[in-house]
Amino acid sequence: MQHLSGIERARNALENGGRLPVGSLPSVVADSWQRCRDLGLDPRAAPRNSVVPFSQVNQRREQNAALRRLALAEMQLLHSQIAGSNFMIALGDADGVVLDTISDQHFADSAAGRSIIPGSLWNEDLRGTNALGLAAMAHRPVAIYGREHYFSCHGHLSCMAAPILNSRGETLGLLDASCAFEARQEHTHALVRMAAAQIENGLIYQECSESFIFAFHPRVEYLDTLSAGLLSVSPDGSIISLNRPGTTLLAGLPAAIGSHFDDLFEAGFGSAMDGLLNGGVIRIRDRAGSGVFMVCRQIGQRGADAMAKPAPALPALLRRSNAPDFVCDDPIVKRSMTDIADAVTLRMPVHITGETGTGKDLMARHAHTLSGRKGQFVPVNCGAVPENLFIAEIFGHERGAFTNARDEGSPGLARTADKGTLFFDEVADIPLAAQTSLLRFLDSMEVRSVGGQKTLKVDVQIVSATNRNLQEMVATKAFRADLYYRLNAFTIRLPALKARSDFAGVVRHLMQAMAPDTAVTDAAIARLALHSWPGNIRELKTALQRALVRRRMDYLDEDSFEDINTGEKNVDDSCDSCRPHPLSRSKCREIRSIFQMSGENISKTARVLNLSRTTVYKHVR
Structure with missing residues (x-):
């Protein structure tokens, strides 16, 4: 109750222009509120939405292809762990631009869900205090619960975000879980941090496929956990990569990229390799005198895709005519x-x-x-x-x-x-x-x-x-x-599939039965929802099977369903305003996409894109 009364005092002061009471807020929240105040943001107003063009989203996805591939797999697992809890899982790049989302349908259909879409920007100066923006700024995990958000309209949400770092401590991307509850979600916050750590480790294996990779920890039973340090070493002993737990375990030592194995551990690199390559666990001391257990997880000089996660084989369920059960949320x-x-x-x-x-x-x-x-x-x-x-x-x-x-x-x-x-x-x-x-x-x-x-x-x-x-x-x-x-x-x-309110649930249920390890993004589901589905669930299942057979990555996004007829006409043929209008054709397509995602709401589309309602109407009429 002390936290609740403290946050209420703080919000009253914030919204009435008073001085924030000392100690009523976590320091990261208080500092963020003050920065937002200094920017002149009104906590009682609606935040300014900002969405980058979809062409830029695709460019950012391509620039972060390795990260995205690993992240979508972890997002799928994370979604299955907290499914049914009115959650959305989002992947952002280092700039806070959302690249992909996976969500429960109830959250996706909410106002918050419709604002967290691919291309949406979640910087503090635009959206106020929020977990995604703060994690990008602070380079560390952040949780913002309920009324800790700067804008009062976000007071019913809890958001937890963790940065995904490379070996140099630079933020590569952001993983966020948002839910429609004010209550603290400590367990979910821990799952988000673990998922981010798993992605970081996966990147080390993926980017250092020709190097030796060692796991080390002071306790042997922790070698197979996310607490273990992960060290990538070249054949001559140079340090190529080190994960966050490894940096912590070697604090005070020259554990930098380019340093040598011998600078960190008392046993020489050659001596350590003799024990490690025999497949066993060795015990060595670091240069600070602390003992650690170490095991070799990857032998160097492998092919570039040696440790990359292969696309899962299509299970026998693909050949079955019916799923064992069905979704009934409609x-x-x-x-x-x-x-x-x-x-x-x-x-x-x-x-x-x-x-x-x-x-x-x-x-x-x-x-x-x-x-x-x-x-x-x-x-x-x-x-x-x-x-x-x-x-x-x-x-x-x-x-x-x-x-x-x-x-x-x-x-x-x-x-x-x-x-x-x-x-x-x-x-x-x-x-x-x-x-x-x-x-x-x-x-x-x-x-x-x-x-x-x-x-x-x-x-x-x-x-x-x-x-x-x-x-x-x-x-x-x-x-x-x-x-x-x-x-x-x-x-x-x-009801016909096109008339069902639980369309997203039907898609995810079929995917869980056919390929449970394959992520399907919200953008993919939004594209599928535009089709009329005369063959209903049977036709949808066939479309998913076809996309699974053709896929080149272990996830499905909107590009996986380019053969699906969404009923949208070509921009040049259907929108006379696009040719003479100062906005480009790509901008016209962007307006139409946001219009569809907003439930064909012109006001919401105009708000998201910061355009006039008249402009939106010209492009979607």
Whole structure:
């Protein structure tokens, strides 16, 4: 409570122009507030948004290609560790320009999420006190919680950022986690710092692939942790690279790039190499007299890509037709999920409607799971069964009951599903002649095989599905009305993919099933969301598989989906204002991209780009 009362006193002083109370804020926050005051920033106003052109974002990405590749893998892991917590993970370059984001959909759809986009600049003089800007300025990890942000509109956010440094202590990039909570997120802050350290170590392996790399630590059990020093050494013993823990462990010694191994450790380089190259752990003393354990992690003179992380092989899941479960954060789907358990408990027939590829089969299987039945889930593709064999396929037949009947007869799918679920997929294709028999079965749950005399009572849960309008078929007498009313005791309508509010969740779920180690950026999802997806989830899955097969890096960004038709016309053809207007065509494309990301909100687009609403309207009308 002391912290809360202190921050409240400080904010009252800040917003009313008073003197900040001593000791009420962490020093890094108090100093930042004062700098923002000196710049004349109004804490009660909206911060000035600044977004660099997308062409510059791509240039910055190319300049930081090695960093970006490693960082996106760590961002994917970090996102999976804190998923469901309304978070966004962002990668910035050394100047504080955001290059990529990976986020939960709720955060991405918020005002804060729409302001943290590729190209957005988070310097202190523009955005006030924020973790990304301070980490870039201070070259060390920073966390800003809630109302510690300078601008009051950011008071509901907590942001944690860590710089990614090279061996010379220079900032290469920034890793940030932001969440829509004021509470302190110490655990998340630790995860961000660990991820940054992992990227730094990865860069050493990647950039020093032809050198020897040694890990060292005073305690042998820490050699495989991020606390271990990592030392890259040339074949003649010169120091090429040293990570942050290594610099700390060798404090007071000439641990600089270009110095020699012998300047740091009492054992000569040749003597140490004899023990290290045998694959064992050696114990040596540094020049300050402290003992450390050391092990060789990489032998020099390897190919340039020796330690680079290979693109993960495509798992067998890519060849499966359905994912094992599905996303249901969309309100319509969620409401159906709430009711379906009660429906199957009451043994009500469940009817699922929706366009092709919306996940009707998955929902049917989920209904079976919710029923708790011990029997099988038995699907019937009604459109694939020949009309003259439909009754025999469902109810079975005796030996020799008809021409081409199986010699041993068949129990039928209804008996096979006893104590389980019988799923009529594409139920609209049931032949009219068979609909009477099916209706009789649904009323009595009794089965008599073709050519047989005995009836057998079965206990099955009935689920049906179709992408056609059964009501229209009833009106045209193509489907029996009494059968229709029997099947649709409880109806679930699955929305088309383009209409779902949880589109990003669906993309990430499919990626997790197909290639869990492959990051997919928010910009990639934003591009995918512009497509109409007539084939729905099935088409989306195919598009992701195609991008995974074609990818050259172990991540997917917006460039991975250039073959996706977003429905946007060419700028030259669709925007008359672009040709004569002083803004360049690339600027026009930038306005349109931000317009799409903002939910087609002209005011927000104008605010982000610091343009007039009239200018924005000319380019997006």
